[in-house]
Amino acid sequence: MTMQNPVASSASRRRVAPPPAAAAAELDELARAAEAAGFHVEGLALARALADDAVLARLKRILFAPEALAEAKRRARRIEFIAEGPLPPALLLEPSAKSQPIYRQVVDYALCKGCRLCIQVCPKRVYSDDGFGKPDEQRRDEECTGNSQCAQCIYICPERAISLEMVNPLHESTLFVELPNPYAADAAANPAPADFAVANPIAVSGGLTFEPYDAEDLKAANTVLDEAGFHPLLETLGVAGHFVDSRDPEGELARWARENGRAPELVLRAARLLYRALPALPGLTQGQYDFGTILNAVIDEVLHADIEIDSAGGRQRLAGLVGEARVNQAYLGAKRRPIGGLLPPGTSTAWKTPYGNEVPVYTRLEKCLGPECALCVTHCPEGGGGETSAIRIVPLVPAGTMPALVRGLQAHLLKMDGSHAAIGDMEDLFGKQPFVFEVDPDYCKSCGICISCCPHDVIEGAPRQFELGEQA
Secondary structure (H helix, E strand, C coil), rough: CCCCCHHHHHHCCCCHHHHHHHHHHHHHHHHHHHHHCCCCECCCCHHHHHHCCHHHHHHHHHHCCCHHHHHHHCCCCCEECCCCCCCCCCHCCCCCCCCCCEEEEEECCCCCCCCCHHHHHHCCCCCCEECCCEEEEEEECCCCCCCHCCCHHHCCCCCCCCEECCCCCHHHEEEEEEEHHHHHHHCCCCCHHHHHCCCCCCCCCCCCCCCCCCCHHHHHHHHHHHHCCCCEEEEEEEEEEEHHHHHHHHHCCCCCCCCCCCCCCHHHHHHHHHHHHHHHCCHHHHEEEEEEHHHHHHHHHHHCCCCCCCCHHHHHHHHHHHHCCCCCCCCCCCCCCCCCCCCCCHHHCCCCCCCCEEEEEEECCCHHHHHHHHHHHHHHHCCCCCCCCEEEEEEEECHHHHHCCCCCCCCCCEECCCCCCCCCHHCCCCCCCCCCHHHHHHHCCCCCCCHHHHHCEEEEECCCCCHHHHCC
């Protein structure tokens, strides 16, 4: 199946007028003046793309006025422009706090005894063995999260031979300037069912495009439907399955007909009529569809009503019937099947899990890198971080500030959406928890994968609480 890139396409296909070139040039002048005043300015490419005349006027008044810069300099030496929400791929840049070394590891090799404890304990694999049990001089400095967030190498060293120092004092405190994002505003104006990228960044809902196929040969046609992303669900013997995977489509339709009091030949006729008309139906999107509902509707409202599906009105009518049967859930570009023998997502609400009754509890969030790691979310077999997942990250601050906060750096936030009227309105984020985790015990299977994959030992297991008196 061809996978789309919903994050990129969702933002890049939106037509947002670029700011005037004069505004970008004036912004460059203001940035140079700020750098002359002792600031280091980052994110200018983003600011040039998003700062229209209104935003530029606000920046000149609130941030770049001489008295405002003087006030800002008492708080920070770095200015970084950020924005929340979907952006075109060209504007998605790594924050310097993630891509550049912030801390340097100072090792006193005269004291080091080559015990390898620092190499073994480092959760980010900053150190490597030099061949004699000592940390090599070539290290992954950019991965180090410093004294306040980790410092495990310092604590474990029996000789006190390791210390950490900041590479550039400029990183110690940053003023993050959050710009209005017209791409996010445009996305929010669209209802989520029309574009699942609004609600779920990995979900897709592209239009249906089919390669040519023979509607009389259901098995061969199912392969084409599967590749296109049209997945009809048909319930037989009390179990809903993917009809495109059926080894005997005609036999399965006959079984469904008997279970639902329908004539098998009429059901087969309805299925072939649908398959013949499907490539020409307007407005349908990728996803799962209740095939039983579609078959009943085609029999009762198309075949019995003698609707001519080759006409524009007939195609519109049939498209409406099929669209009403679309399963209302985020479509992730693949049929939901059990993975590795585990129960399918969402089935643990039946309390049939054989794995245990413990659920994850995040006890050491000060060590967590959140979205920079997110192994607990991506490894969880129950979803992928969406609203029906067992584990979700809930941001409490703008995403652009998180790399600084998880490294224990000072961060201030100044918004250009009108909520901050002066430089003194900036928010002090230092010490604030940038995110929390939500765990849904109804979806958790107690498999323990999140606990075992966490590199910082942030997660522990705790007994699942059964609120039986509150269950419907």
